Amino acid sequence: MMRLPWFGFHSPRSVAEAAKILAGEGPNAMLIAGGTDLVPNMKRRHQAPKTLVSLRRVDELKKVSNGSGLRLGAGLSLTEIVDSQKVRGAYTGLYQAAAQVATVHLRNMGTLGGNLCLDTRCTYLNQNYEWRKAIDFCMKSEGDICWVATASKRCLAVSSTDTAPALISLGANVKLVSTQGEREVLLADLYKNDGIDYITRRADEVLTEISLPDSVGWKSTYWKLRRRGAFDFPVLGVAAAVKFAGDGTVEEARIALGAVSSRPLATKAGNSLIGKKLTDEAIAEAGAKAQNVAKPMDNTDLDIYWRKDVVSAFVGYALRELRGDDMRETRMRIARQVL
Numbered sequence: 419m420m421r422l423p424w425f426g427f428h429s430p431r432s433v434a435e436a437a438k439i440l441a442g443e444g445p446n447a448m449l450i451a452g453g454t455d456l457v458p459n460m461k462r463r464h465q466a467p468k469t470l471v472s473l474r475r476v477d478e479l480k481k482v483s484n485g486s487g488l489r490l491g492a493g494l495s496l497t498e499i500v501d502s503q504k505v506r507g508a509y510t511g512l513y514q515a516a517a518q519v520a521t522v523h524l525r526n527m528g529t530l531g532g533n534l535c536l537d538t539r540c541t542y543l544n545q546n547y548e549w550r551k552a553i554d555f556c557m558k559s560e561g562d563i564c565w566v567a568t569a570s571k572r573c574l575a576v577s578s579t580d581t582a583p584a585l586i587s588l589g590a591n592v593k594l595v596s597t598q599g600e601r602e603v604l605l606a607d608l609y610k611n612d613g614i615d616y617i618t619r620r621a622d623e624v625l626t627e628i629s630l631p632d633s634v635g636w637k638s639t640y641w642k643l644r645r646r647g648a649f650d651f652p653v654l655g656v657a658a659a660v661k662f663a664g665d666g667t668v669e670e671a672r673i674a675l676g677a678v679s680s681r682p683l684a685t686k687a688g689n690s691l692i693g694k695k696l697t698d699e700a701i702a703e704a705g706a707k708a709q710n711v712a713k714p715m716d717n718t719d720l721d722i723y724w725r726k727d728v729v730s731a732f733v734g735y736a737l738r739e740l741r742g743d744d745m746r747e748t749r750m751r752i753a754r755q756v757l
């Protein structure tokens with residue numbers, strides 16, 4: 419049985435209190451929200467905070483507010499995101515991404531903020547302590563080498579969050595709060611392409627809120643490739659959001675990819691669609707551009723060459739759905755659920 423290591427525990431009632439504890443404890447403290455990622459990582463000993471600061475009792479993180487767009491508290495559970503009619507109707511890509519995270523039980527516990535701050539993953543890392551010790555540790559935890567590419571100077575662990583690509587395609591911003599004040603950053607800028615140092619959030623900052631711009635004129639979608647329909651981390655995520663003019667011409671388009679880099683990838687592939695209708699040729703061009711920048715690594719499920727090959731097909735499914743094609747049969751085959 420894998421046991422948790424000993425740790426200190428705080429349960430603040432407000433963001434200000436949580437930030438004060440983080441500032442006082444230093445980098446050995448970590449926030450815990452649903453714990454669905456952090457707790458297994460602690461059991462496997464590749465994350466070992468001395469102190470946990472729980473966000474479960476911080477009610478201000480569970481607020482939803484409407485304005486010209488939508489503001490979502492980072493403490494909302496993924497189930498609450500899935501059940502929100504506003505999200506489903508106006509930000510469909512986010513709904514589809516959240517609905518495909520893990521299982522019902524994990525979505526009941528797991529939060530949107532935790533999903534955005536999710537640690538990167540790797541076949542050689544997400545193993546128990548004895549397994550990792552047997553092959554010798556790697557540079558993300560206790561070792562010096564990367565087993566995926568032994569000459570690599572950096573860790574190539576994979577960004578495996580489903581909601582980040584969806585929110586990036588929707589143009590989301592996030593708010594980060596510490597004792598030094600607050601700052602708002604474009605979600606795409608929250609991440610770095612480094613499996614260890616994957617997030618620009620400082621250790622003393624709480625991610626409090628995700629804000630989405632007005633959705634008028636926009637349509638969005640999320641397509642996920644995984645081995646099992648019941649649950650699995652993504653081995654490819656394609657999020658697309660397109661703003662259409664009245665005659666169907668594309669005014670703006672964003673395509674973001676998940677699980678093909680150490681960060682969720684905001685591509686420029688959508689730019690090739692601007693000023694055009696979503697014809698088969700325009701869709702194929704955008705698909706090829708997205709495929710070009712995808713760099714799957716051999717540290718997650720399924721063959722890497724095939725995973726790169728299918729990027730254009732998945733971009734095609736996403737864009738054809740946004741143009742109004744009936745993709746329900748393909749969706750059922752890929753996602754094994756109606757979304």
Ligand SMILES: Cc1cc2nc3c(=O)[nH]c(=O)nc-3n(C[C@H](O)[C@H](O)[C@H](O)COP(=O)(O)OP(=O)(O)OC[C@H]3O[C@@H](n4cnc5c(N)ncnc54)[C@H](O)[C@@H]3O)c2cc1C
Nearest residue numbers: 451452453454455456520528529531532533535579580625
């Ligand atoms: C079997 C299994 C399957 C899974 N499948 C998927 C999947 O398909 N797709 C997917 O995306 N995820 C998956 N997950 C991972 C996880 O369940 C989700 O990503 C979940 O949303 C994490 O949220 P949490 O609140 O539980 O995060 P926690 O585990 O509580 O925290 C995760 C990280 O985020 C940090 N954090 C949490 N909240 C904040 C905040 N407000 N501000 C700053 N930092 C914060 C924590 O310090 C920690 O580093 C799976 C997990 C398991 C165990």
Ligand code: SF4
Nearest residue numbers: 540556564573574575
């Ligand atoms: S990519 Fe390399 S360094 Fe990173 S977790 Fe995997 S084996 Fe370790």
